[in-house]
Amino acid sequence: MSENPSYKTRKVITIGVVSELTGLSERQIRYYEERKLVFPERSAKGNRKYSFADVELLIDIANKREEGVQTYEIRQDMLRAERKKEKKMRRELLRGEINARFGIQKER
Amino acid sequence: MSENPSYKTRKVITIGVVSELTGLSERQIRYYEERKLVFPERSAKGNRKYSFADVELLIDIANKREEGVQTYEIRQDMLRAERKKEKKMRRELLRGEINARFGIQKER
DNA sequence: CGTGTAAGGAATTCTGACACG
DNA sequence: CGTGTAAGGAATTCTGACACG
Numbered sequence: 001m002s003e004n005p006s007y008k009t010r011k012v013i014t015i016g017v018v019s020e021l022t023g024l025s026e027r028q029i030r031y032y033e034e035r036k037l038v039f040p041e042r043s044a045k046g047n048r049k050y051s052f053a054d055v056e057l058l059i060d061i062a063n064k065r066e067e068g069v070q071t072y073e074i075r076q077d078m079l080r081a082e083r084k085k086e087k088k089m090r091r092e093l094l095r096g097e098i099n100a101r102f103g104i105q106k107e108r
Numbered sequence: 109m110s111e112n113p114s115y116k117t118r119k120v121i122t123i124g125v126v127s128e129l130t131g132l133s134e135r136q137i138r139y140y141e142e143r144k145l146v147f148p149e150r151s152a153k154g155n156r157k158y159s160f161a162d163v164e165l166l167i168d169i170a171n172k173r174e175e176g177v178q179t180y181e182i183r184q185d186m187l188r189a190e191r192k193k194e195k196k197m198r199r200e201l202l203r204g205e206i207n208a209r210f211g212i213q214k215e216r
Numbered sequence: 217c218g219t220g221t222a223a224g225g226a227a228t229t230c231t232g233a234c235a236c237g
Numbered sequence: 238c239g240t241g242t243a244a245g246g247a248a249t250t251c252t253g254a255c256a257c258g
Contacts, residue, residue, distance in 0.1 A: 012121050012129070014122055014125070015228085015230095016151075026229080045247080046231095047228085133220080155228085155249085
């Protein structure tokens with residue numbers, strides 16, 4: 001049951017459907033790609049394919065744009081968030097390694 | 109986090125992508141619809157849209173077809189399984205109602 | 217029965233560009 | 238900067254039908 005969590009990240013949705021789902025025009029969606037905010041995959045013959053995660057991201061972008069935030073700012077925020085998350089993951093990885101060597105044996 | 113379990117059942121995938129995902133020809137996919145094995149939605153202008161659940165179902169169908177099972181048999185099996193599940197849900201619903209009236213107060 | 221294919225048309229998507237503000 | 242639009246072409250999808258086995 002529930003085998004695949006990749007339903008959210010698998011890129012299978014064409015731009016027309018994404019447009020319906022987000023309310024954005026295809027022009028806008030392609031422009032946000034140009035501005036490096038979304039990264040669809042391409043089918044064999046070059047058609048863009050998006051994931052549900054991309055759709056949600058685009059909705060967030062649309063909200064920020066409505067507040068007047070420029071695509072450049074949105075991109076900067078995304079990059080900052082990404083670096084923060086990486087830092088966190090490194091800390092957790094390190095903690096895990098330390099535990100693997102010393103932490104596991106509770107006391108003896 | 110993880111707000112939407114509908115990633116699996118939301119019908120957003122076009123037939124070409126389903127064909128890639130399943131290895132079935134578009135002809136086969138349309139035929140299985142004709143035989144009432146899958147039920148895609150339609151976009152405004154009539155294009156079929158499938159869910160991840162549909163994709164998995166189609167893969168199951170493809171496996172059965174390879175074993176020589178006819179579409180009619182597959183359909184009968186699906187209907188039987190569905191009735192069974194409904195029966196189960198009715199039982200559980202009933203049990204829940206009974207508990208709501210009598211079961212909750214443990215003892216007094 | 218299950219699937220391939222050619223047919224003709226309609227809708228989709230793509231890119232690069234001009235426009236406006 | 239962000240978005241609309243017309244342009245031309247290529248790929249997608251649709252339906253109904255004929256073919257084969």
